[in-house]
Structure formats: C-alpha cells, structure tokens
Amino acid sequence: xxxxxxxxxxxxxxxxxxxxxxxxxxxxxxxxxxxxxxxxxxxxxxxxxxxxxxxxxxxxxxxxxxxxxxxxxxxxxxxxxxxxxxxxxxxxxxxxxxxxxxxxxxxxxxxxxxxxxxxxxxxxxxxxxxxxxxxxxxxxxxxxxxxxxxxxxxxxxxxxxxxxxxxxxxxxxxxxxxxxxxxxxxxxxxxxxxxxxxxxxxxxxxxxxxxxxxxxxxxxxxxxxxxxxxxxxxxxxxxxxxxxxxxxxxxxxxxxxxxxxxxxxxxxxxxxxxxxxxxxxxxxxxxxxxxxxxxxxxxxxxxxxxxxxxxxxxxxxxxxxxxxxxxxxxxxxxxxxx
Amino acid sequence: xxxxxxxxxxxxxxxxxxxxxxxxxxxxxxxxxxxxxxxxxxxxxxxxxxxxxxxxxxxxxxxxxxxxxxxxxxxxxxxxxxxxxxxxxxxxxxxxxxxxxxxxxxxxxxxxxxxxxxxxxxxxxxxxxxxxxxxxxxxxxxxxxxxxxxxxxxxxxxxxxxxxxxxxxxxxxxxxxxxxxxxxxxxxxxxxxxxxxxxxxxxxxxxxxxxxxxxxxxxxxxxxxxxxxxxxxxxxxxxxxxxxxxxxxxxxxxxxxxxxxxxxxxxxxxxxxxxxxxxxxxxxxxxxxxxxxxxxxxxxxxxxxxxxxxxxxxxxxxxxxxxxxxxxxxxxxxxxxx
Numbered sequence: 183x184x185x186x187x188x189x190x191x192x193x194x195x196x197x198x199x200x201x202x203x204x205x206x207x208x209x210x211x212x213x214x215x216x217x218x219x220x221x222x223x224x225x226x227x228x229x230x231x232x233x234x235x236x237x238x239x240x241x242x243x244x245x246x247x248x249x250x251x252x253x254x255x256x257x258x259x260x261x262x263x264x265x266x267x268x269x270x271x272x273x274x275x276x277x278x279x280x281x282x283x284x285x286x287x288x289x290x291x292x293x294x295x296x297x298x299x300x301x302x303x304x305x306x307x308x309x310x311x312x313x314x315x316x317x318x319x320x321x322x323x324x325x326x327x328x329x330x331x332x333x334x335x336x337x338x339x340x341x342x343x344x345x346x347x348x349x350x351x352x353x354x355x356x357x358x359x360x361x362x363x364x365x366x367x368x369x370x371x372x373x374x375x376x377x378x379x380x381x382x383x384x385x386x387x388x389x390x391x392x393x394x395x396x397x398x399x400x401x402x403x404x405x406x407x408x409x410x411x412x413x414x415x416x417x418x419x420x421x422x423x424x425x426x427x428x429x430x431x432x433x434x435x436x437x438x439x440x441x442x443x444x445x446x447x448x449x450x451x452x453x454x455x456x457x458x459x460x461x462x463x464x465x466x467x468x469x470x471x472x473x474x475x476x477x478x479x480x481x482x483x484x485x486x487x488x489x490x491x492x493x494x495x496x497x498x499x500x501x502x503x504x505x506x507x508x509x510x511x512x513x514x515x516x517x518x519x520x
Numbered sequence: 521x522x523x524x525x526x527x528x529x530x531x532x533x534x535x536x537x538x539x540x541x542x543x544x545x546x547x548x549x550x551x552x553x554x555x556x557x558x559x560x561x562x563x564x565x566x567x568x569x570x571x572x573x574x575x576x577x578x579x580x581x582x583x584x585x586x587x588x589x590x591x592x593x594x595x596x597x598x599x600x601x602x603x604x605x606x607x608x609x610x611x612x613x614x615x616x617x618x619x620x621x622x623x624x625x626x627x628x629x630x631x632x633x634x635x636x637x638x639x640x641x642x643x644x645x646x647x648x649x650x651x652x653x654x655x656x657x658x659x660x661x662x663x664x665x666x667x668x669x670x671x672x673x674x675x676x677x678x679x680x681x682x683x684x685x686x687x688x689x690x691x692x693x694x695x696x697x698x699x700x701x702x703x704x705x706x707x708x709x710x711x712x713x714x715x716x717x718x719x720x721x722x723x724x725x726x727x728x729x730x731x732x733x734x735x736x737x738x739x740x741x742x743x744x745x746x747x748x749x750x751x752x753x754x755x756x757x758x759x760x761x762x763x764x765x766x767x768x769x770x771x772x773x774x775x776x777x778x779x780x781x782x783x784x785x786x787x788x789x790x791x792x793x794x795x796x797x798x799x800x801x802x803x804x805x806x807x808x809x810x811x812x813x814x815x816x817x818x819x820x821x822x823x824x825x826x827x828x829x830x831x832x833x834x835x836x837x838x839x840x841x842x843x844x845x846x847x848x849x850x851x852x853x854x855x856x857x858x
Binding site: 363365439 | 703730803816
C-alpha cells in the first residue's frame, strides 16, 4: 500500500484525499492544513491532520483540534506527496520534497517547468512513468486533453481553436468575480494553449478565455481541423466509448450547466461532483475535416481521478489502461450518454 | 421632414425615438404603447403617445395619462413606421402597414422573410434603398457585420467562426436568466450564422452562442480565415478608421464589459449607451491569413443608429456615406481608440 500525503486541503486536495482513500493500492498517510478552520475539523474525522509549521501547531492546540505533527513529519510518513497547496506555492514546496528525497505531484496552477512531466491519463500517461516530479494539468486543460486525445488518436489534428467560458469563482469562494460582467483574458493565446501542448504534444492550438459570472462549470467551444474527414456519428461513438466523458443532450432536459450539476447530485457522487467531461451530443457537428463541439467541465473535480492515475504512473503500480480502469471502478466513473 | 412613427417603446423603440428626434431630416410623429406604465409616462414628456387599441385607450384614461389615438391614427400621421414591438409581432403588424400602404422597418427578432431586405449600414446599405419593408438585423449580427465588413472589404473572407457569449437578460429584465449557469444554444450553427449572411453576403460562417449570467453586454470571439494575409497592425488601423467601432485596451483599465459600460457613462451618452462596437486592441492577432479578435456589443443600443440609416435608405434621403455621417454627427458617435 502506497502511503500518500496530501499537502493542502482546498478544492482539489480534499477531493484527492477522498479518492486515494478508496483505492485498493494506496492510502492517505495524512493531510496538511495551515489553519484550524471548518475544513480542518471535517478532515480530522477521516484523516490524520498535520500542521504546516510550529505556529500552526499552536493555533490547532488553542482551537482544541488534533494535529499529528508538521510538514516534515507528514513527508516522512509518506511514499509520495500530492501537493494541492495554493497556486504558486509549488516551487517552494518542491525544495522541501527534494530535501526529503520524496516524489511529489503538483497541480495545474504551477508552471510546467516545476516538474519532469505534465500529466493527463488519456493523452500521455507514459510520460510520467517512474518520474519523481509530475504536474497534473489544470481542470480546463484536462477537459480539452481528454476529448481532444480521442480526436487526435483517430483522425489526427491539424489545428485546434477553443473558446473557454470560465466560471468566475468556485462555489465556496465569496471573494471572486466578476459579478455582472464578461472578462476576457487579454493574453493571446490564453495560457491554456501552451499548457495543452505539454500533454497533447506539439499541436497547433489557439485558445481564448472569457470569465463569466457563474460558479458551476466552465464551458468550452472547440473547433478542430482534423487531418482526415470524419462524420459526427463516428466522433459521437468514439466519445461514448470513453469513460470520463459523458454525452448529455438538451432532449433529455440538459440545456445548461445548471442541469449537468443537478444530474451529478442525482448520481450520488461524493460532494455532488462530476468527474466526467460533459459533451453536448447535438453540438458534435462535422463539415468535412472541421469538427465542432461544446463541453462542460466541473472545475472542482475533473482532475481528481487524474491525480490518482499520476500516483500509479510515478510509482509504477500499473500501466495506463489498468490504472484508469482501477480508478474509475473505485469512483464509479462511467461512460456513455444520458 | 420625414414623419416617423415608433411602434413599441421597449429597449429599442425608445432609443430609436430619441435618435430620430435629433436628426435634421426627420421627426417623431408619435410612439405606440400598449400599457400606461412608467415608460408611457416618461415617453409622454417628449412624444405624442398613441395607444394600441380601444381597450388600451380606456386604460390610459383611467390612469390619467394622455393618449392621442390608436395604431391606425399613428400610421396615418406617419410617413414610415419603425416597428420595435416584441419579437414575433412583426408578421401581424406587417399586414396592418400594408393595408395603410406605409413603409416599415422591423427588428432582428423577426424572420428575414418578413422584409424585402435585411439591413446593416456598413455592409449592405444599398440593398434597402427605396425599399418598403426592411429588417434591421439583431444587435449581435449588427456587431459581427460592422467589424467583419471591414475585413471582407479589405482582405476577403474564406471562413468565419464566431463564439457569442450572450448576456442572459437586459438590465431592466427581472425575469430572464440564467442566474448561475452557462447555457449554450443547442442549435448548430446558432441563428446568427444565417442571419449574418442576410447582410454580409453568402460567406461561409459558423456561430456558437452561449448565454451567461450578465446583463451588460455580449462578448464575441471572432476567428476569420481571410483570402489574403494581413498584419494585426493593418487590421487595427482599418478598424480605428471606422466610426461605430471603438478600440479599447486592458492597458487603459478596460479589462471587462463592466469598464466598457462605465466608460459609456463617462461619455455622457443618452441612457449611458454605447453605440460603438468595442474591440479589444490586444485581442487583434493574425497568423498569416487567420485573424482573431474579441469584441463587446451593447445589446440595447448598437442597432439604434442602424434604424436611423435604414429610414434614410428606404426614403431615399441620402446615400450610404451621407447617412452614416449625419447619424453619427447627431449622436456624437466617433471612431478611434481609447
């Protein structure tokens, strides 16, 4: 059993902790928190909570909450660390993991250069096999890589042009925005284009990102110039055959991200999450070699199974197919259409 | 002086009434209202208010508000009608105007087949010259036609691919939505693609539309495959030379639609409107023959100068250049960059 330490217990960290805890070949050695807040209290029911430093240790003591040691102790108790601390912390943390000679996974908010490889289970699992430092790409890049790898593997990709309508803030974020405006990223292409190349190979890709006042999901419109012509039926069938992709349809009442996330609640998933990328069936249109589709990304959770697979790749626990199958079976991640 | 009757005094009708009232060659013969609400009261300070029928006449009487007659009287007092009644009413209204042998302008919510020509001042003014029934295309199509006609006229258009992030509701609409979701149009292409062809000619165009929880503006990401290569500087200079297009920049603090509409308030325009299409300078990027840019559309007002020009074209009052210049001078519509 691989011992996995989780550093950071925010949106991603707490979900990865849960996912790791239900795998047959790994368990959670502990999670690291900086503050004795409501999340620390909830976490302490399921996991050993460690504190970031001596000062945090005192704060936990004052709050009457258990703390099993500091970051150094957690690292010593772990075979591998999943670092889900706030964006930009990774570089500093990396030095600590290196000093302890422990492998670590970083999240998509960090620069690609922080790791030996960027990771997406479908598009480049093997690039991280046996590696010590790996970065799981962001929720948006994960969503693009997952569906686009299917297109790449079957029809080739000449050019990708994607528009990302991004959620302004996560559901637990009362500081984010905008509250009544549309805010384009004024970097062209947006950072998603180079990020996608880290996992999909050197494709010609342009991305534009626009923030919108919503908390539920991102929505992507994707246009692909393929190397070979295809039909909408072929693309639909291929996407339907992949787990971690869910075809949805307005005909069944799924006309916006509101119904997709409502569907996730009905599915009874942990935290009402949707790990799958939702693709609108009617949006899959092809004109010769030009493919268009629209997909929605649950930004809080699509990277969670990816982190689990990254652990297996790095620790050489399973090959690509075995790992994905194991993760998906444990998390009840399916395929197909609703 | 051409006598213009305004049927419908909602978002568009009241703005066209104001714009017509400040032209040197036309004036407002009256406006038609169905209910004696706050808008009718405000309207009666500036315009002769007519009531839709005998029943409405009674309602106005009971509310103690003046009413100068019914629809028939307004039509008789007018040389031309601008019909800005709710979407879908046009077909019924057209029969009334025909019975009175009066020319009429309809709005973009109506089917193109209602009129002899669809209208955009830049892209096809002459198609409506001397015509009796004309339709001014919608705010979104107007925005696309205005900037794309510049591209078409200078470098030719092979293919257009546009993603429209639409405002969920207008500022005065408390019933619209979504309130916290992204809702794609599940018609592919969205209705904007065929609508654009009615004014831009038979171009190869694909449009995707997504509703977002905002009231201020629509945002378009536009990708054009041009017939001939251009540079970003050439495109920027051409857009800068056109009135009704305003280049904005994140460098000057305009990073979202919130600042654009705040800028409009500073400009002191009637109702704090922005008639110009705002294009983000830094978004204009070119890779050989592929052009990308992002623009924002003030959905309440960009069609207002178009309605004025449509009147001139139909009544043969001026040619394209003269009409646009006259309208823009009266409404203080400029060009350039901020």
